[in-house]
Amino acid sequence: MIEVIKTCWSPGTKGTQGALRRQIELCNQLGLFCTAATTPYQLFYYFYDFAAYRGVFLFNLVFITVYLSVLPLNHLRWHTTASTTLVLNSCIQLFVVTFFIGTGAGVSLFYFTFAFVIIFLYQNLRRRTYVALLAAIGLLYLMAQFLFPAEAARTPVPSPWLEAMYAGSVAGVLTLSGVLLHLFHRAIDRAEKELTFNNRYLEDLSNTDPLTGLGNRRALGEALNREWARLARQSGVLTTVMCDVDHFKRFNDHHGHDGGDRCLQQIADVLRGMLSQPPALAVRYGGEEFALVLPGTDAQQARILCERLRSAIERLRIPNRGMGEHAVVTVSIGVASTEHADLRPHTDDSKRLLKRADEALYQAKANGRNQVVYLSYQGLAKQA
Template structure:
């Protein structure tokens, strides 16, 4: 606008165009600037005379930049931050006005999504928020804005400290254009509400998106409880593009990534440990605390392959508690469970080698795997099992062996090869166990299984 334009006309045009300043120009040459902050300051100290020409109230000493110097996006952001200005007029080589750069124009080009996603609102928001009450006059709040040199006043509920509205510099410009009596106008009647707020943990990217959606230059930040936490302005968003600030943020990002990587490694280790423990638990019989049939099958397959390569024998003893159903009927299931645990521990004691495996096959049946044990070794273990079970002297009135609980065994030995399988060994031991039952129980039956002729040759 020309320097002869009145303050009143300038305010009206700023309000209508929703612009934060008026540039005073004569013959395309920039003379000065008149901003929203000038309106707030003049309103606060009653020096705003609307009939005055802009030439008498404009700021004349301006920081400007040539259009040829506008190719460094970050340098422009840094200049606004260092000089603490919000308006940077752009001139050509003839010093004629060609445009203006503001935090708003920079924010419209703001696209560092990955950077802003890692920064929380809490990291950059202004925590010392100038606030007022809803029954305060606009004049009192305007003076407060001018005194603290801030662009807005957050209106709060005085009891809960919850933000309920906001008054901005642009609102003061609009009120002046409407010729409102600021002393007789109260915040509750003119503040912008309902208030759109975000939380400290929200990312700056989300804050930036919300500013775009609402077409606002600042956002109030509230705690999850609703209480006022801070304010983020466009100037703070622009400051993020300062190379020094970006370096600081990138350093924070790296620290965050390093911390998260370390935490992820720890979680992976914990997960691996938990999976290992879970895998082990899935192979342990809950009642007897020895391995179950799943682990038995895995162990048999593993030893079958290993001993087959070495040409060494593998023995398997199947063990069944004699008359166990009648034992449960006579003494109850609690006693039956205790009996199963005692048998399991006795079988463990009877097989002292670390390479041997004792497993619960199912119900009252157990399996003992003896790697690298021939039929003589299997027979020694079978005799020891029967003897140690008898030594327990577990009462069983239905037993024919002096009224004590006994077991029957079937032991089979084979040299593993590709023409037979662990299932064949299991079937043979089970057949021998049935044979012991048929012959009167409390005994073992033993057999050395023949090697396939094709393998022997």
């Protein structure tokens, strides 16, 4: 049932997002609300004394038609025309109906609601324009009050129907005001959610390597600093890993950059599969280099993990014909780790730990590649 109701005010919303979508929905909702609010008055005019109220009845039929035309106007993407039609039709209707039945029925009270409906219906409305529209609506209300008092009504409404109409008008004004406030609150909540989502998306985008989908150097720096600060506060161990694709330049020369990109993506998939649980992090450090941050992983665990990683990449059997007919892509890996006890007070040496892993990687490549070399951070700390 709710979905059916939503469909009634959906014309023109397809393909639109954000504030424009909310503006179109509100315009359609108000068109339907004004139609519904006019209907009880029409029933009274028709059944009570149609001959006496023929004029106001026929005028209201025109106004209802115009209200309903807002939906096809929005469907045709004439959003500004729809909003303007809605506001003008409402203001004119209130004035004309008050002319016929006087101010005693309270119809002119709806001017107060439409005074702030405007700001919802128009995007980027200038302050001067809004003030001018408010002044115009206020002037219409005052004119209706002074020109069409209850005792001078053309077709007066007898008691107790007059009092019932006034109560209905007050209820309608309060209902519409409450609905608008609710919609305004929902719009703010939705806008905040959209902003939070967009900010999160942009943050993820700025920390992600577009080729592999892994983190980038920025994400590496943030993670390393965060884990180093945690290690400085409490006991634990932190390991960093540097990984380099062996002879990747020759691979690119023979297989082309597209082939090189596919190769890096396959290696990234292996890394992602082995580090599925945060806070462990795999990033593309640059070119054919990858880096890992492994909180809570000691030297022995890291060496086992990296050996599995090296073996898994070799088992991909990605041909590297730049190195020979039967050569496959392999990686060299350098590992370095440190414990809470190794840290010097009040220092931030997280980059030195990564540098130590890079030194281990250099040794792995110097020793013939396709192997894992481990160096402890403690040795570097003693050198410093």
